[in-house]
Ligand SMILES: Nc1ncnc2c1ncn2[C@@H]1O[C@H](COP(=O)(O)OP(=O)(O)OP(=O)(O)O)[C@@H](O)[C@H]1O
């Protein structure tokens with residue numbers, strides 16, 4: 001037996017299509033939108049996978065698929081070596097205790113009528129109705145302290161707290177069931193810049209103390225670099241580059257990854273003109289033939305219009321889907 005650890009989360013060929021209406025009534029017609037198109041992701045225990053890409057590329061849909069909050073059209077997810085159970089079943093509830101979602105907007109995620117202590121303890125009460133009140137209170141107090149809330153916050157209501165404190169309540173509520181994985185969907189983008197670093201540091205501390213795995217979805221590539229061990233870059237529902245975070249940020253290979261990283265503002269440095277991202281992503285209902293990025297890619301060739309590149313494993317361990325920067329023998333022969 002090899003000693004390599006088993007992934008906590010292992011998603012294979014995850015696909016989700018939505019049926020949408022296109023055009024104006026009465027001429028509107030049904031169309032298929034491939035929000036997530038055959039992606040495979042792995043998250044190891046205690047590690048962070050950063051998920052990046054422009055708005056609409058399928059990050060949140062992927063997050064919901066990973067937790068079984070949305071059923072895939074094809075493909076599937078294994079959690080801790082077992083397939084995700086059907087939503088609503090007892091087995092799914094057991095699995096869901098171990099995997100929690102944290103959203104961008106803490107106020108929207110909290111119940112305005114419940115005090116901080118009540119909402120943090122709510123899930124524990126539901127899952128363990130026989131728990132003595134003193135033990136419930138002790139666990140709420142312990143998890144509140146772990147996320148940096150003060151004892152006097154316990155009786156407050158969400159609107160009486162700052163944005164950063166509310167996000168701490170959301171985290172405490174997610175952590176009370178002692179999960180092993182958090183899917184964090186833009187967890188800091190609604191917060192003041194001055195508070196963002198505190199919440200990021202808290203997430204890093206919690207990961208180390210509790211050996212939590214994270215799927216960290218964010219537009220903020222600087223933060224993704226700071227928190228992630230691995231990164232997956234998505235474009236129009238597909239992963240175009242994935243691998244070790246440090247390697248990917250230091251030496252991006254896919255033209256889209258290069259363009260995204262070049263767009264990170266750096267004082268005193270202008271991005272090279274050939275990496276500037278032009279225009280908007282194409283309509284996901286009517287994506288370009290071949291490589292979906294070709295309409296914005298400075299390196300596109302005739303082959304890119306004919307054949308969609310598949311993810312190819314490079315010698316350094318990363319995977320890249322590009323005919324030019326990660327060519328495969330069959331594609332070269334067809335060129
Ligand atoms: N329930 C739905 N019905 C129809 N289309 C949907 C639905 N949910 C998502 N989509 C579409 O799927 C695509 C991916 O959406 P998703 O919200 O996953 O993107 P995202 O990467 O999270 O974007 P953002 O960065 O803006 O949050 C988009 O084109 C979106 O309009």
Ligand code: SF4
Nearest residue numbers: 291294297304322323
């Ligand atoms: S396959 Fe072609 S169009 Fe797509 S990213 Fe590579 S060079 Fe650009």
Ligand SMILES: [Mg+2]
Nearest residue numbers: 059060061185
């Ligand atoms: Mg989203």
